[in-house]
Amino acid sequence: MRTERGRLTALYGSLLLLAGGGLVALVYVLLGQGLYASVSGAVSTVSPALRLGERVDVDPGRSPVPAQSMAPGEAPTPEQLRVYALTQNLTGAVTEATQHRLLIVSLIALAVFAVLSIWPAWWMAGRVLRPLAVITGTARRLSGENLDERIALDAPPGELKELADTFDAMLGRMEHLVAAQRRFAANAAHELRTPLAVQRAAAEIGLAGDPSPERVARIRERLIGVADSSEHLIESLLLLAVSQEGLESTERVDLAALAAAELADCPQQGLTVERALAPLTVTGDRTLLGHLVRNLLANAVRHNRAGGRLTLATSAEGDLTVSNTGPVIDPADVPRLLEPFRRRAERQHTAGEGAGLGLSIAASVARAHEAELTARANPAPDGGLTVRVRFPVAHSRRQGSVQPR
Structure with missing residues (x-):
């Protein structure tokens, strides 16, 4: 047979x-x-x-x-x-x-x-x-263009019904991943093309005719700024790719001390800073963990308001928390802020504006360390966002009680 x-x-x-x-x-x-x-x-x-x-x-x-x-x-x-x-x-x-x-x-x-x-x-x-024939037929018809198709097996509860429902759930995850990859490729191409267009326009228009030394200096400063932005974008993309590949080597990292050092180097721009750094040691890559804290702090500063508040905390239970005040965010918009190139508002291509990769890099680094990153919108009137990274208990070590500083 x-x-x-x-x-x-x-x-x-x-x-x-x-x-x-x-x-x-x-x-x-x-x-x-x-x-x-x-x-x-x-x-x-x-x-x-x-x-x-x-x-x-x-x-x-x-x-x-x-x-x-x-x-x-x-x-x-x-x-x-x-x-x-x-x-x-x-x-x-x-x-x-x-x-x-x-x-x-x-x-x-x-x-x-x-x-x-x-x-x-x-x-x-x-x-x-x-x-099984229905599942096989659906699998044969699937391609990148019709991942929205589902089996939707009409059958009484049982092993085959559970298999079909599991297959439908897997198709949903695949559709989401493929859509995210397509958005990422399109957004990356757009983000990389825009600086090149700005550089070309500055060179062709700004230097046309007989430019004065002052004008040449402004164009030069503009080109250098665009080049720096492009370099930062490329470094962010490389960091995102590296974090998605996983960890090549690990060590014991004092996350509380690392967070304190990153906070000291972060421009605070007149914000009220609150920190409660309990001793916390995790196992991971020191460089990637530094990028995680740095991106969360930079995001909290960039999207804050004048005279706002920035909170940084670690807990003996394995939590790293960064919270800020700022615009009131719709809770439904929070999940998409963790995707690459996704921002609360459209990009204006102004100085100091990020590429929309900070939270996605932080989430990718957290996944590489088997940690869970969650974000929630703070209610009015403070607004802003609270991001919590919970490291697994097996990868963290409690060293004492909370010691506010």
Whole structure:
């Protein structure tokens, strides 16, 4: 059998045949145990030479045969012995003939049953495997253009229904990943093309004619700024790619000390800084963890408001938290802010504006360290965003209680 349907048909047919054979054997054995006694009683009842009386065991292993009532010590006559022997022979012959007939009829019925069971077994196997055919057909039709198609199997709860639902969930995740990759490629191409266009325009328009030294200096400063922005964008893309590849080497990193050093280097622009750095050590890549903290702080500063607040905290439970004040964010918009090149507002290509990779890099670094990054919008009037990175307990070490500074 080269198909699953053929194998299941053979299996179902074999099981039905075994069940029928077992039933025939059981009936044959059970009927044979009491058949001799039943036939012997029937023959003795119709025999004119014998009448019911005391039971005499005349043959070991067989049921007792009723005999004529005789006085004690009286010997049976030759005629009685002849009738008794005839009764015994007749009983044995009827019993054997009945058993033989029963066996032949049962075997014929079993053979017919086996032949007739092939079609129900084939139909049953096809019905059981029908969901698999639907799943296979859907998988063959899938491509990058129709990942929105689903199996949507209409079947009662069971293993195959669970398989189809799991396949649909996997298609949903694949569709999301493919869409994210397409957006990433399109946004990356757009982000890289824009600085080149600005540089070309500055060179062609700004230096056209007979530019003055002052104008040349402004164009030069503009070109250098665009080049710096492009370099930062490329470095961010490379960092995002490196973080997605996983960790090549790990070490014990004092995350609280690392966060304090990054906070000291971060331009705070007149913000009120609150920090509560509890001792926390995690296992990971020091460089990537530094980028994680740096990007979270830069995002909190860039999207803050004048005179706002910036909070940095670590906890002995393995949490790193960065919170800021700023514009009120719709909670529905928070998940998309973790995607590459996604911003709360459209990019204006102004000085100091990020490329929209900070939170996505932080999320990628967190995943590389098997940590969970979550973000939530702060309610009005403060607004802003709170980002928490929870490192696994196995990768963190508690060293004391919270010590606000």
